[in-house]
Amino acid sequence: MKIFYFTATGNSLYVAKKIGGELYSIPQMIKEGKYEFEDDAIGFVFPCHGFGMAKIVSNFIKKSKFKADYFFSIMTYGGNAFSGLRHMELVAKESGIKFNYTNEILMVDNFLSAFKMEDEIINKNPEVIDEKLSEIIADITNRRNSLVKKGIVSNTLSKYGRGFADKISNNFAAKRFIVTDNCTSCKVCEKVCPANNIKVNNKPEFSHKCEVCLACIHHCPKNAIHLKSEKSKARFINQNVQLKEIIASNNQAN
Structure with a gap:
């Protein structure tokens, strides 16, 4: 199993490490010019950026070729995830990826314009995070098929929110x-x-x-x-x- 991750303050890296398998940093893959990958299972772990994926994640997936029997995607978020996972699904579809499993996990948000770090750290219980993570790990281990769906309002907010984030x-x-x-x-x-x-x-x-x-x-x-x-x-x-x-x-x- 291969997991591709993007991390800034460690949440997504922690999740990727707990899931296990071979870990591949997306920035490092870009630096090394590696864009073709194959395994029995391939996953992506990334933080919610502007109700979707950061550009570096999106651009990497668009440029890459992946081959696997099972694909999964896990998004970490701190406020409201909206339809960030749908953004991942739409981008991945361009690279021939059809996800078997997607999920999201609430963790400390590092975006200082919107969140006070003292409150975030106090309010996000590590035990609750690890319980959710254990559920996700069990799902992936058992090759569960399940996709997070949010609905048209959430999808629309994510689409325009991500578009605005890309501009600024x-x-x-x-x-x-x-x-x-x-x-x-x-x-x-x-x-x-x-x-x-x-x-x-x-x-x-x-x-x-x-x-x-x-x-x-x-x-x-x-x-x-x-x-x-x-x-x-x-x-x-x-x-x-x-x-x-x-x-x-x-x-x-x-």
């Missing part, structure tokens, strides 16, 4: 991030960026291909990067994932 994402960091004098030029932000959007000289400089994953903000050891509209200065990293794993997953520097 490229310049998001360049326009909305602030770097304080706490910055020590450690380059952690550069290393965890999955889009190769950050270069650090004295301070981080943001280009115009941001994925709005906020990995750079949450992993900064000095809390030196801020979102102009953030609801709190608290940060989140999944407690079951280490920084070196995020760097290994996302570092696209040559």
Whole structure:
């Protein structure tokens, strides 16, 4: 079994690790130019971005060829998932993928414009998360066939929400991030960026291909990067994932 994942602060990586199998980071596959894969089962684990998938996930799937007897997709989300999984189904269909199983799992949301991290961390019970994850793992192990369906209203909101997110994402960091004098030029932000959007000289400089994953903000050891509209200065990293794993997953520097 192969699992392809995209992660910023560790939730999707944690889920992928718990499911098991061979794990493949989507940013690393792009960096290595690998786009053809085959196995008995192939899965995707990704966070909800703008009611759908981040562009890096969507573009990777569109460019790739997959062959398997069983396909599954798991989406992590923190607020409302709407029809993010339907976005995955529609994009995957272009690559010849017909999913056997889809599911979603509520976890801590790292989007600082919409959520206060202190509240998110308190309100998202790790035991409840692991119970849901155990159900998903059992379903996949037993090769269950089941697709999440939300209805026309949810589908419409996701379609337009994702379209809006695509329009603003490229310049998001360049326009909305602030770097304080706490910055020590450690380059952690550069290393965890999955889009190769950050270069650090004295301070981080943001280009115009941001994925709005906020990995750079949450992993900064000095809390030196801020979102102009953030609801709190608290940060989140999944407690079951280490920084070196995020760097290994996302570092696209040559």
